[in-house]
Amino acid sequence: MDLRDLRYFETIAELQHLGRASARLHRTQPALTSSVRRLEADCGAALFERSGRGIRLTEAGKVLLKWAQRMRFDVEDAKRELQSIGAGLSGHVRIGIVPTAAQFLLPAVARQLLREAPDVTLRTVVGLIDSLKPQLRAGELDLMVGTESAAEDGWVSNALAEDMIVVAASARHPVFRSAMTLRNLADHSWALQPPGAPTRDWLDHAFDRQGLPRPRVQVETTMLLMLPTLIVQTGLLSFISRHHLEGRARIPGLKEVPVKGAAMRRRLVVTYRANSFLSPAARRLLQLFEQSAAPPVVAE
Missing domain, CATH: 3.40.190.10 (Periplasmic binding protein-like II)
Incomplete structure (x- = not known):
C-alpha cells in the first residue's frame, strides 16, 4: 500500500465526502477515486458506501482506517525521533x-x-x-x-x-444573608457553562436529585476563565474551581457559597x-x- 494513498484515505474518511476531500488535499476527485480503488484492490473489499449525499466507511474501511492512522503515527514518530537525535x-x-x-x-x-x-x-x-x-x-x-x-x-x-468545583458568588451577594441550602440557590440567577459541559451537567443533576428546578441561567458561556470576574461584578452565582478562592490565585471579592451536596470533586x-x-x-x-x-x- 502506498503511504500517500493511505493519507488521502484518512482525509476522505474524516470528511465523508469526496468533493470536500478534494478541496482540502488539492487533488482532483478522479485522482482520489483512483487512490481509493488502488486501496480496495489491495484489500480485496470495498472501503466506502454511499450515505445520503456523502459516503461512509464500510466495516473493511473502518479496519483500514485504524491501521492507516497507526502507520501514519509510526512514520511521523520515526521522523521526530530521528530529528531529536543529538538535539537534547x-x-x-x-x-x-x-x-x-x-x-x-x-x-x-x-x-x-x-x-x-x-x-x-x-x-x-x-x-x-x-x-x-x-x-x-x-x-x-x-x-x-x-x-x-x-x-x-x-x-x-x-x-x-x-480539584473541587464549588458554588461561588460576590461576597456582597444576598445568598449569604439566608440559609445556604440547595433549595435557596434555586431562587437566584446563574452564570454557567452550556449543557453538555461536565460541571454544568453535574450541577443540574444535583438539583434533579432533590426534586428542585434546575438553576436559572442568565449568562451562558464557554469561556470558563471569564466566569470568576463576571460573578464578582454581577449578582449571579456560578460553579467554579476552588482554586479561584484560595491562595495567591484568589480573586478579591469572590466567596464560596458552602452548600451541602453542591461540591463536585474531579x-x-x-x-x-x-x-x-x-x-x-x-x-x-x-x-x-x-x-x-x-x-x-x-x-x-
Missing part, C-alpha cells in the same frame, strides 16, 4: 489543556521547562476535554492535561491533582498515547507536570 531538550511540544489546568498548573511547569530548555517551543491548545481528545487521538497533540474520564485503549494517564490527569514517540522535551514536560502533582484535597 529542544524542538516543538504540542499540549492540549483544560482551562483550569492552563491557569493553575501550566505557568509554573512551562516556566521550569523554558528555564531548562530555552530553545523549546510550546503550542498550547486550551479547550474542554471533549474537544481535546480527538486531537490527541489524531496525533495532533503530544500530551493532554484534562479531567479524568473513562480509560481508553492505547492511552496512558497519570494523576496530577484533585481529578486532573496528564494523558499521552501509549507507544508513541515523545521527544526529550515532551518527556521533560510530562515529568514536570507529574512532579507538580498536589496532594489530594481532604474529603468533605
Whole structure:
C-alpha cells in the first residue's frame, strides 16, 4: 500500500465526502477515486458506501482506517525521533489543556521547562476535554492535561491533582444573608457553562436529585476563565474551581457559597498515547507536570 494513498484515505474518511476531500488535499476527485480503488484492490473489499449525499466507511474501511492512522503515527514518530537525535531538550511540544489546568498548573511547569530548555517551543491548545481528545487521538497533540474520564485503549494517564468545583458568588451577594441550602440557590440567577459541559451537567443533576428546578441561567458561556470576574461584578452565582478562592490565585471579592451536596470533586490527569514517540522535551514536560502533582484535597 502506498503511504500517500493511505493519507488521502484518512482525509476522505474524516470528511465523508469526496468533493470536500478534494478541496482540502488539492487533488482532483478522479485522482482520489483512483487512490481509493488502488486501496480496495489491495484489500480485496470495498472501503466506502454511499450515505445520503456523502459516503461512509464500510466495516473493511473502518479496519483500514485504524491501521492507516497507526502507520501514519509510526512514520511521523520515526521522523521526530530521528530529528531529536543529538538535539537534547529542544524542538516543538504540542499540549492540549483544560482551562483550569492552563491557569493553575501550566505557568509554573512551562516556566521550569523554558528555564531548562530555552530553545523549546510550546503550542498550547486550551479547550474542554471533549474537544481535546480527538486531537490527541489524531496525533495532533503530544500530551493532554484534562479531567479524568473513562480509560481508553492505547492511552496512558497519570494523576496530577484533585480539584473541587464549588458554588461561588460576590461576597456582597444576598445568598449569604439566608440559609445556604440547595433549595435557596434555586431562587437566584446563574452564570454557567452550556449543557453538555461536565460541571454544568453535574450541577443540574444535583438539583434533579432533590426534586428542585434546575438553576436559572442568565449568562451562558464557554469561556470558563471569564466566569470568576463576571460573578464578582454581577449578582449571579456560578460553579467554579476552588482554586479561584484560595491562595495567591484568589480573586478579591469572590466567596464560596458552602452548600451541602453542591461540591463536585474531579481529578486532573496528564494523558499521552501509549507507544508513541515523545521527544526529550515532551518527556521533560510530562515529568514536570507529574512532579507538580498536589496532594489530594481532604474529603468533605
